[in-house]
Amino acid sequence: MCAKPKSTPRGAAGKPRGRGKPAYHHGDLRRALLDASVALIARDGVEALSLREVAREAGVSPAAPYHHFASKSELLGAIAGLGFAGLGQAMEQAIAALPDPEEPLARLSALGRAYIDFARAHPTEFRLMFRPALVTRTDLPPGCDPEDSFALLLDAVARVARVVPPGLVTPDALALASWSIVHGAAELLLDGPLATKQGSLPIAPEQVGPLVVAVLPALLRAAAGNARAAQ
């Protein structure tokens, strides 16, 4: 599932060997560049990221990154790719941790919660996942496709829709609504008024996830025609 294909392509382990010289070949520069980039973005923001500073941080020359990424925006794209992989993984784990993974409503709630938690835990990756203008989408290995991460969420909505009698809105609309509410909460949490000064809504960041997830089942029940859903 979109894992790191090769741990150490050339050379030795991740660290520059203990000799006096810093070693001409880095070991795993690609990884080091990604890590340094995430750290720098987290500190100063995406717009302040300079490829040269990333290279400096990794201890290589300004042109070295170009042997691993065709451009700056492709490096950002790789970070976004890591984000998609991480989100998918977090969602799978959330389902696996469920007492009954087949219960539709619980399944959806767990995914929603995982979505928002991921955004809070990995804001840098999450933001890049949804800033297509900053990013050139390099062809990812199969299983890493953004669609795959979202498919889990949409599938969970479909399961609920199957259990619930057909209601006022189509299943597609249900899926859109579910996705929107979870994604919107995440965005407002990271870059909206909830983050900056939280003046508008007296809601602490850590409460956003639980609150949204608590509302989700009600939304699905009601939108599907006010019938009693499973459980």
Add this chain to the structure above:
Amino acid sequence: MCAKPKSTPRGAAGKPRGRGKPAYHHGDLRRALLDASVALIARDGVEALSLREVAREAGVSPAAPYHHFASKSELLGAIAGLGFAGLGQAMEQAIAALPDPEEPLARLSALGRAYIDFARAHPTEFRLMFRPALVTRTDLPPGCDPEDSFALLLDAVARVARVVPPGLVTPDALALASWSIVHGAAELLLDGPLATKQGSLPIAPEQVGPLVVAVLPALLRAAAGNARAAQ
């Protein structure tokens, strides 16, 4: 309400006068810079915007913009400010156009619709409104505060909550849910999979607004305890 305070601060009208020379004083350079910036961002994206190109577009020297904006990010902040003002205005108009502006559910639906429509009509401004990292918030004239735009939305939710019997979740949670769903739909529409390849959900962009708004009342009814809301 955050209107343009002075139409033409110095000099003559907006256009460079019809003489042969391009006129040393531009007339309304600030406005021209904002307009050019929005156009360039719409064409090439925010990250590709250069202050020098904006100046070129406006026919002035590279240093001229600095007499109107302290920095590039302050220019972007001004665009975001225009966005907040525009959103507030669009929301007020949406309410004013209502047959009965006092009907809580219709009021909320109209605001939600206006929110999403605004994002679609002014993607550049909308994005900047929610990219605080790109923007330095210059002190805006009173009435232009972002909070004011959102207050309308939150107020509409509160009105619904007042009519509906107290339910499973607090009014704050209701407000968060409503705002999230509308904002999330807008973000997904602009920068999410709905925009890029719309492979995940078979929903056309122009359908997103109506669908979300159709779900909104159901959400509020259900979350508030499954009781019958007004109307």
Add this chain to the structure above:
DNA sequence: ATCGTAAACTGAGCGCTGTCAAGATCAATC
């Protein structure tokens, strides 16, 4: 009509950036 003042704008320039071409270095293979 003239002057003085302050705003608007210019042009040169500094340090930084993303990117590229050419050369140096090293690990692994034949």
Add this chain to the structure above:
DNA sequence: GATTGATCTTGACAGCGCTCAGTTTACGAT
């Protein structure tokens, strides 16, 4: 041990944000 090919360095280019000293203009007071 020589070859090969990936990895990294060096050096350079154009363009960027931003600063500053100086020029041009418009407006109010005289």
